[in-house]
Amino acid sequence: MKPFLVVPEEAVENLRKSRYRVGVFGFGHVGLTIGVGWGLAGAKVIGMTLDKQAIRLVESGLSPFPEEAYLSEHIKKLRSRGLLEVTDDYSYGARETDIKIIAVPVYLSSDKKPDLTPILTVSEEIGKSLAKGDVVIIETSIPPGTTRNVVKPILEKASGLKTDEDFALAYSPERISAGTVLADYLDKYPKIIGCDSPRSLNLVANLYSAVVKRGVITMSSTIAAETEKLFEGVYRDVNIALANELASLCEKIGVSYDEVRAAANSQPFSHLHSPGIGVGGACIPVYPYFIIDTGLKQGLKLQITQLARNINETATQLFIEKIVRAIRFLNMNPSECSFALLGLSFRGGTSDTRLSPALRILEFIEKTGARIKVCDPLVEKVEGKNIEIIRDWRQAVQGVNAIVIASDHKEFYRIGIEEASSLAGREIAILDGKNVIGNLNVKPKSRVLYAGVGRPAYLLEPDGSKKRVEL
Amino acid sequence: MKPFLVVPEEAVENLRKSRYRVGVFGFGHVGLTIGVGWGLAGAKVIGMTLDKQAIRLVESGLSPFPEEAYLSEHIKKLRSRGLLEVTDDYSYGARETDIKIIAVPVYLSSDKKPDLTPILTVSEEIGKSLAKGDVVIIETSIPPGTTRNVVKPILEKASGLKTDEDFALAYSPERISAGTVLADYLDKYPKIIGCDSPRSLNLVANLYSAVVKRGVITMSSTIAAETEKLFEGVYRDVNIALANELASLCEKIGVSYDEVRAAANSQPFSHLHSPGIGVGGACIPVYPYFIIDTGLKQGLKLQITQLARNINETATQLFIEKIVRAIRFLNMNPSECSFALLGLSFRGGTSDTRLSPALRILEFIEKTGARIKVCDPLVEKVEGKNIEIIRDWRQAVQGVNAIVIASDHKEFYRIGIEEASSLAGREIAILDGKNVIGNLNVKPKSRVLYAGVGRPAYLLEPDGSKKRVEL
Numbered sequence: 001m002k003p004f005l006v007v008p009e010e011a012v013e014n015l016r017k018s019r020y021r022v023g024v025f026g027f028g029h030v031g032l033t034i035g036v037g038w039g040l041a042g043a044k045v046i047g048m049t050l051d052k053q054a055i056r057l058v059e060s061g062l063s064p065f066p067e068e069a070y071l072s073e074h075i076k077k078l079r080s081r082g083l084l085e086v087t088d089d090y091s092y093g094a095r096e097t098d099i100k101i102i103a104v105p106v107y108l109s110s111d112k113k114p115d116l117t118p119i120l121t122v123s124e125e126i127g128k129s130l131a132k133g134d135v136v137i138i139e140t141s142i143p144p145g146t147t148r149n150v151v152k153p154i155l156e157k158a159s160g161l162k163t164d165e166d167f168a169l170a171y172s173p174e175r176i177s178a179g180t181v182l183a184d185y186l187d188k189y190p191k192i193i194g195c196d197s198p199r200s201l202n203l204v205a206n207l208y209s210a211v212v213k214r215g216v217i218t219m220s221s222t223i224a225a226e227t228e229k230l231f232e233g234v235y236r237d238v239n240i241a242l243a244n245e246l247a248s249l250c251e252k253i254g255v256s257y258d259e260v261r262a263a264a265n266s267q268p269f270s271h272l273h274s275p276g277i278g279v280g281g282a283c284i285p286v287y288p289y290f291i292i293d294t295g296l297k298q299g300l301k302l303q304i305t306q307l308a309r310n311i312n313e314t315a316t317q318l319f320i321e322k323i324v325r326a327i328r329f330l331n332m333n334p335s336e337c338s339f340a341l342l343g344l345s346f347r348g349g350t351s352d353t354r355l356s357p358a359l360r361i362l363e364f365i366e367k368t369g370a371r372i373k374v375c376d377p378l379v380e381k382v383e384g385k386n387i388e389i390i391r392d393w394r395q396a397v398q399g400v401n402a403i404v405i406a407s408d409h410k411e412f413y414r415i416g417i418e419e420a421s422s423l424a425g426r427e428i429a430i431l432d433g434k435n436v437i438g439n440l441n442v443k444p445k446s447r448v449l450y451a452g453v454g455r456p457a458y459l460l461e462p463d464g465s466k467k468r469v470e471l
Numbered sequence: 472m473k474p475f476l477v478v479p480e481e482a483v484e485n486l487r488k489s490r491y492r493v494g495v496f497g498f499g500h501v502g503l504t505i506g507v508g509w510g511l512a513g514a515k516v517i518g519m520t521l522d523k524q525a526i527r528l529v530e531s532g533l534s535p536f537p538e539e540a541y542l543s544e545h546i547k548k549l550r551s552r553g554l555l556e557v558t559d560d561y562s563y564g565a566r567e568t569d570i571k572i573i574a575v576p577v578y579l580s581s582d583k584k585p586d587l588t589p590i591l592t593v594s595e596e597i598g599k600s601l602a603k604g605d606v607v608i609i610e611t612s613i614p615p616g617t618t619r620n621v622v623k624p625i626l627e628k629a630s631g632l633k634t635d636e637d638f639a640l641a642y643s644p645e646r647i648s649a650g651t652v653l654a655d656y657l658d659k660y661p662k663i664i665g666c667d668s669p670r671s672l673n674l675v676a677n678l679y680s681a682v683v684k685r686g687v688i689t690m691s692s693t694i695a696a697e698t699e700k701l702f703e704g705v706y707r708d709v710n711i712a713l714a715n716e717l718a719s720l721c722e723k724i725g726v727s728y729d730e731v732r733a734a735a736n737s738q739p740f741s742h743l744h745s746p747g748i749g750v751g752g753a754c755i756p757v758y759p760y761f762i763i764d765t766g767l768k769q770g771l772k773l774q775i776t777q778l779a780r781n782i783n784e785t786a787t788q789l790f791i792e793k794i795v796r797a798i799r800f801l802n803m804n805p806s807e808c809s810f811a812l813l814g815l816s817f818r819g820g821t822s823d824t825r826l827s828p829a830l831r832i833l834e835f836i837e838k839t840g841a842r843i844k845v846c847d848p849l850v851e852k853v854e855g856k857n858i859e860i861i862r863d864w865r866q867a868v869q870g871v872n873a874i875v876i877a878s879d880h881k882e883f884y885r886i887g888i889e890e891a892s893s894l895a896g897r898e899i900a901i902l903d904g905k906n907v908i909g910n911l912n913v914k915p916k917s918r919v920l921y922a923g924v925g926r927p928a929y930l931l932e933p934d935g936s937k938k939r940v941e942l
Contacts, residue, residue: 144724175738189738217734224726228734231717232741238713239706242775246702249762252769253615255695263688263699267646267660270703271742291720298723304709304716307778 002098002133004168008206015099015210016042018083023097025122026104026140027054027086029065029352030174033181034103034139036071039078040186041211047086048093058086067179067350067378074182090122094129099207102126102138102151103174105282112289114143116150123151127158135168137204141229141283143290147171147222148196164197170204171195171222173229178281178350191216194225233287234305239273240284241308244315247275247454254468257454258435275454277406277433278316278357280346285312285355316357319433319453320364325471326429326451327402335368340396342415343407343434344376344389351378357433358406365404373400377411397423408434417460421445440466473569473604475639479677486681487513489554494568496593497575497611498525498557500536500823501645504652505574505610507542510549511657512682518557519564529557538650538821538849545653561593565600570678573597573609573622574645576753583760585614587621594622598629606639608675612700612754614761618642618693619667635668641675642666642693644700649752649821662687665696704758705776710744711755712779715786718746718925725939728925729906746925748877748904749787749828751817756783756826787828790904790924791835796942797900797922798873806839811867813886814878814905815847815860822849828904829877836875844871848882868894879905888931892916911937 003011024035027049035045054064061076078084104118152163163169172193176184191208193216195201205216219225250257261272279285288305295302327334346356365372375396390396413436421444432452443464451457457471474482495506498520506516525535532547549555575589623634634640643664647655662679664687666672676687690696721728732743750756759776766773798805817827836843846867861867868874884907892915903923914935922928928942
């Protein structure tokens with residue numbers, strides 16, 4: 001019997017005994033994680049994606065995401081038990097499943113408004129095959145009100161069924177971070193669940209309790225749960241923008257932001273963030289616009305949220321200008337330089353380059369006509385570009401005039417100024433966009449101009465002397 | 472021998488054996504805490520203040536701050552051991568001490584610039600009596616660079632001595648919060664210490680290690696330590712402003728900010744703050760302006776920091792407008808109402824009313840000509856006003872039309888809507904500026920309009936029905 005037609009305890013039992021099929025609509029980074037998570041709980045999972053390569057890889061028992069290579073083991077296990085199927089046929093997935101989880105992304109349009117098209121398409125598809133007793137869950141981050149005001153009417157119209165009476169509807173945001181997706185989903189955080197009826201909530205909370213290990217937090221409505229997820233992102237975005245602002249002040253007054261931050265955060269009410277060269281990824285740069293848009297529709301201007309976005313979007317350009325100033329400081333011309341760009345992903349430990357500041361830096365350097373070598377230990381290709389990606393930073397910095405560090409991969413924390421100087425074999429500028437270099441008390445082979453973020457810039461001489469400079 | 476003339480270990484030994492006299496310049500909330508802290512470590516403390524009543528109280532073995540009543544015990548003990556003297560004679564204190572700790576406040580001028588006058592006056596006084604081997608420490612929160620660029624030249628000029636050679640100079644910010652000052656100073660957080668020479672740093676770090684229990688964090692310069700303290704405050708101010716902004720959105724879309732916040736903060740990277748009706752106290756509303764001013768002098772506009780200030784300064788006015796709308800909603804006129812204002816202090820658990828939003832609300836209500844009863848369990852008087860302050864909220868709400876809650880004293884968390892309604896004996900509006908009331912599923916004697924901060928407003932009827940209303 002379908003899950004919404006039995007008591008929750010029985011539904012959980014059925015899930016565990018592989019009597020339910022779970023469709024995951026959108027089988028990217030998020031969808032795959034959800035699919036593996038539910039599969040491990042016992043469900044028969046059908047993952048749906050249009051990405052042929054991802055389908056091929058999963059069918060071969062491999063994770064399509066290099067930084068989540070550990071997933072391969074789980075994928076193989078689930079495949080061998082017949083618990084994981086993957087297809088590009090969404091209508092098949094909609095037809096054959098009892099529990100339908102939506103994990104397609106929501107993008108921003110060019111005017112920074114949420115584009116719900118993928119959600120609408122998938123909801124329509126699900127609605128057409130929706131049966132009495134089914135469960136529909138949305139895990140995608142969406143603007144507040146979308147579940148109740150957009151998805152629910154589509155499902156009801158296409159199916160002729162009634163939400164919370166004939167089928168269960170829930171919003172339960174994924175809270176995963178690239179590099180540790182499965183642990184994030186299953187072990188690290190409680191699962192947030194919002195429904196608009198106690199009956200749906202009771203069922204879905206029981207189901208998730210069988211999937212995740214840290215328990216569930218039930219909320220009073222779908223809109224509260226939708227809002228929750230977006231606020232997590234806005235908090236981060238605003239605090240990164242504040243860090244950028246305070247880091248700029250630190251550079252001006254000759255103080256290390258990192259030192260100040262560590263000291264301030266020694267009391268438990270202070271959580272100053274790290275500054276950066278722009279915020280990338282598919283989440284933080286996007287969610288604030290959902291909230292801003294929701295505010296505008298209510299006649300409310302979200303000033304801090306918008307300003308933080310502006311600051312974080314400008315941060316990359318400011319770093320590019322710093323690169324130019326540093327190179328000019330050494331009496332070189334950017335277009336005549338040879339660059340090493342270390343890092344392409346939007347942060348360390350992931351191959352994800354979506355909205356990565358590194359790509360904007362790459363574009364800038366290419367535009368100057370300068371020579372450039374690009375290094376990233378995880379990223380395999382850059383969409384639309386035919387560039388060779390070097391794995392080892394040591395190889396990338398040989399013979400260059402300037403080293404630009406744009407992601408904080410763990411390998412880069414091993415970069416030492418003396419070694420980099422020797423490998424470059426000439427006077428160099430190091431633009432450390434992630435403050436991965438700790439030791440500035442060095443004797444480089446040739447003069448080094450070092451500039452990080454939120455710390456004073458220094459000229460480091462072969463005799464070990466260190467002079468603060470204004471960039 | 473004076474502390475800077477012996478090895479640090481010997482200086483600590485001398486401190487413990489009551490061979491050193493410590494002058495605390497400014498003996499208010501902060502200064503008294505410092506004095507008691509150093510006294511408990513063994514120092515002979517001379518506290519200096521112009522507040523005659525504080526002198527009288529301390530000489531009688533009493534704490535001048537009702538919420539820190541527990542301090543009385545320590546004051547008595549130190550007095551009986553001859554370790555605590557208090558005087559209005561700053562020149563005597565400067566002459567007679569080996570270690571001089573500055574704890575006078577820095578205020579803002581009317582154009583929001585730091586007014587360093589008290590620091591200048593005290594530095595001059597200390598400089599005149601400064602002896603070889605003395606130690607000078609500043610604990611007041613001050614703009615970055617003040618120790619090195621302002622205090623140091625004054626001390627050197629007035630004394631003819633050289634900093635870090637003849638005497639030690641340090642900046643070490645207090646990190647105390649009204650209500651728990653001594654525990655904050657001694658037990659809770661590491662003590663931050665910044666000096667501009669290793670020799671001063673070594674001595675002062677050793678001395679503080681003998682005073683505080685959580686150890687010390689040494690910083691690379693006085694300016695880094697000054698910056699650290701201010702950034703703690705800016706972080707709070709910005710995050711309270713963000714909470715206010717997001718709470719407004721929640722009110723509009725019918726979601727409880729508190730519920731969303733609790734769920735979001737279930738992951739360890741989210742620290743969404745609570746919204747409010749303005750930020751009071753002598754710290755948070757002031758420090759951002761020090762940073763803004765420092766930025767301006769460097770040609771840098773601190774946009775988020777300034778915007779957060781604007782939002783938090785506007786919050787009180789927005790709450791006042793909500794009070795008016797709520798009263799009009801019940802077809803009453805504010806000027807013809809009888810109000811109960813619960814809470815005068817800038818937050819719960821303190822008698823401190825400096826920059827308290829409650830005072831602005833009080834002024835507004837007084838201006839309308841309405842009758843008003845004021846209740847606060849800790850505040851004893853309001854500067855410049857001759858008003859009776861009722862201790863018990865139950866007494867204050869009798870017969871009123873509107874209850875405005877403006878501080879989150881622990882007593883107020885016991886306010887129940889049913890009891891308040893019965894005591895008022897008529898239809899009332901409850902404006903809960905601190906969201907102290909939890910239960911809205913009630914059957915009040917008469918109709919109640921309830922409005923909090925970041926939660927939808929409700930009409931609560933005697934039959935137990937609850938209707939959301941737009942205010």
